[in-house]
Amino acid sequence: MSRIDHVAVEASDPDATAAFYERVFGARVVKAEGHPVMAYLGPTAIAVHQQGGPGPHTAVRVSAEEQVRLRTTLDELGVEWEEHDHGIAVGLFFRDPDGRQVEAITYRSADDPRRPA
Numbered sequence: 001m002s003r004i005d006h007v008a009v010e011a012s013d014p015d016a017t018a019a020f021y022e023r024v025f026g027a028r029v030v031k032a033e034g035h036p037v038m039a040y041l042g043p044t045a046i047a048v049h050q051q052g053g054p055g056p057h058t059a060v061r062v063s064a065e066e067q068v069r070l071r072t073t074l075d076e077l078g079v080e081w082e083e084h085d086h087g088i089a090v091g092l093f094f095r096d097p098d099g100r101q102v103e104a105i106t107y108r109s110a111d112d113p114r115r116p117a
Helices: 014-025 064-077
Strands: 003-011 028-030 038-043 044-050 056-061 081-085 087-096 101-107
Touching: 003 014, 003 101, 014 028, 014 038, 014 044, 064 087, 064 101
Parallel strands: 003 044, 056 101
Antiparallel strands: 003 056, 028 038, 038 044, 081 087, 087 101
């Protein structure tokens, strides 16, 4: 596992929530059509979704090879998972033993193109 990629939250006003993180923590806010508002704190982001989105979750960035291994491991453990194509990445969603949603995310290019320089 490479690292935590993002933590996803839902908000009634994603722009206002991202602006809050910008003001309080100095986050760099990036908006892209069809994607959540991203508030970057270094290489990690808070993905601010509109309420009713995918639900709160923690995303761990993994390589394509790691994602294949994860599918096998989750199947062996009897853990249900779902694949979601985000366009720029593929996410493998599943729940940990306490029911928290986790995403293993693999970007199609070397890096998330929304990520600030």
